[in-house]
Amino acid sequence: MFPRPIGLASRQVQIAYRVALTGALLVWIAPLAAIVLTALRPQEDLLAGNYWGLPSRFAFFDNYVAVFSDPRMLRFFLNSVVIAGVSVAGVVVLSTMAGFALAKYRFPGRTALLALFIGGNFVPSQVLMIPVRNLVVTLGMYDTIWAIVLFQTAFQTGFATLFLRNFIITLPRELFEAARIDGAGEWQVLFRIVIPLLRPALAGISVLIFTFVWNDYFWALALVQSDRQKPITLGLAGLRGEWLAAWNMLSAAALLAALPPVLLFFVAQRQFVAGLTSGAVKR
Amino acid sequence: MPAHPMRRPDPQKLMPLLLLLAPLSLFLLMVVLPIFQSLWISFYDWDGMSAARWIGLGNYRELLADDRFHQSIRNNILWLLLFLLSPVLGLGMAIFLSQDVAGIRIIKSLFFVPLVLAHVVIAIVFIWFYDPAFGPLSLAAQALGLGAVAVLSDPDIVSFGIIAAGLWSQTAFCLVLYLAGLSQIDRDQVEAARIDGAGGFRLLYHVVLPQLRAVSFVATIVTIIGSLRSFDFVAIMTQGGPFGSSSVLAFQMFEATIFSYRSGYGAAIAVALFAIMSVYIAWFLRRTVLADETAD
DSSP states (O other): OOSOOGGGSOHHHHHHHHHHHHHHHHHHTHHHHHHHHHHTSOHHHHHTTOSSSOOSSOOHHHHHHHHHTSHHHHHHHHHHHHHHHHHHHHHHHHHHHHHHHHHHOOOTTHHHHHHHHHHHTTSOTHHHHHHHHHHHHHTTOTTSHHHHHHHHHHHHHHHHHHHHHHHHHTSOHHHHHHHHHTTOOHHHIIIIIIHHHHHHHHHHHHHHHHHHHHHOOHHHHHHOOSGGGOOHHHHHHHHHHHSSSOHHHHHHHHHHHHHHHHHHHHHTHHHHHHHHHBTTBOO | OOSOTTOOOOHHHHHHHHHHHHHHHHHIIIIIHHHHHHHHHTTEEOOSSSOOEEOTTHHHHHHHHOHHHHHHHHHHHHHHHHHTHHHHHHHHHHHHHOOOOTTHHHHHHHHHHHHHSOHHHHHHHHHHHTOTTTOHHHHHHHHTTSOOOOGGGOTTTHHHHHHHHHHHHHHHHHHHHHHHHHTTSOHHHHHHHHHTTOOHHHHIIIIIHHHTHHHHHHHHHHHHHHHHHOOHHHHHHTTTOSTTTTOOHHHHHHIIIIISOOHHHHHHHHHHHHHHHHHHHHHHHHHHHHHHHHHO
């Protein structure tokens, strides 16, 4: 085992480790703790200069009432839900097809295609921005959430294809041969064998893609303008300019923007980590 | 004339074509083709709306003489160098957290959280930490008698302040990778080395790190590419200011295209950024795809 298990060390060392662990955790999540604490602080505290002490009263619900009294807030949130949700659905369908094709069929250019999907994923957004903007203007989708959905579905399909292809390639060959001997057609192999086995991988990739799309700022900035179409990341950045001194409201709104990915992460941490580390760690 | 006019298309050949048709077309249209279009646009003087005028390498000549471009490059290099701390920190933290004590699972999860936070959320927290009037950093400096510090409006330190925000989530990413890597270390090798008297850093350097080579490669290269892609933190925290001192290529491109209506010039900046990044992308592809081919 590396590092040496702390259980083998002396009692003093074990206690020291626990203290250090707690200390490190507190420092590491201090920024997050600051947001949470401020989201439940009343406005009076901020006006009185109490930024970092304990809140004088519990104003969590007051702050969220204030945040949602701005009707744009709910709109931003729902836009993000639709953008991320629809993109995930599109990516899952497209990358299952592409991943299956690249994993189980031999054809010329197969490796080049895989490299294209992986490489495309690392391309800087800026080199795509002008042509993609022009394209969505031509399609009449500029300044709609669908412009973001369209781009994200295409872009995230690259990473998802790599991920699913790596998963499908590990499925035993005999499974496919047996199915073909039984007379199953190519589509039946996909639907009856691959997709049911793929379920955990699909859960993992969905969680990852949802988080990537939910957290995106650049493409929202590039493709939408009006408040009705903004996702919560872009909306939040705009509210910062308006709620200048209302850090309690801004924190409450930031917490709301952070919540869905954080919740999903805690629910599906195993799949999330597996997705993120696929390729880096032996499969 | 085909040799077998009656033969039906081979499903083994037709199937991948059918499967790849939709995903590949969309990917080509939205990700691959735009790269070439941007390259093409970079040879024009174009405001994004009216007729474009061909100026050949004019935009690139202008870039070479543009002080702002030099500043962006310098900042991108600073981002890259400081971002390389995150694999090191991530490895250190992963070793520190690889212990089987009560509650370690939830503690690890909390350490991962910055990874799933939107950059906008992180940027807001750090703006607040750096506030000269009431931010904890400035309060601490005042308590030490150093006076108020305004990180985000001081051209000398602004980039360091922004990069620190980026490092927080990047280090969480490297931590996740290294934790996964450490959990797969070959125990027998480690125990054998211990019996031979190796411990501490020697064990780490000679036995553990070689086994983590693939993880280290991915962590490093993804970190480098991430440092070059940095846009969100700069755009939200400073808009490249004060006086362009915190600008990076990605942000300068956006500014030129959207705020200054210079699509041609913006495209040239994007192409320059892509050219720099393509070195690392190619390196990554060579390692991953080649490794994959030999494994087949």
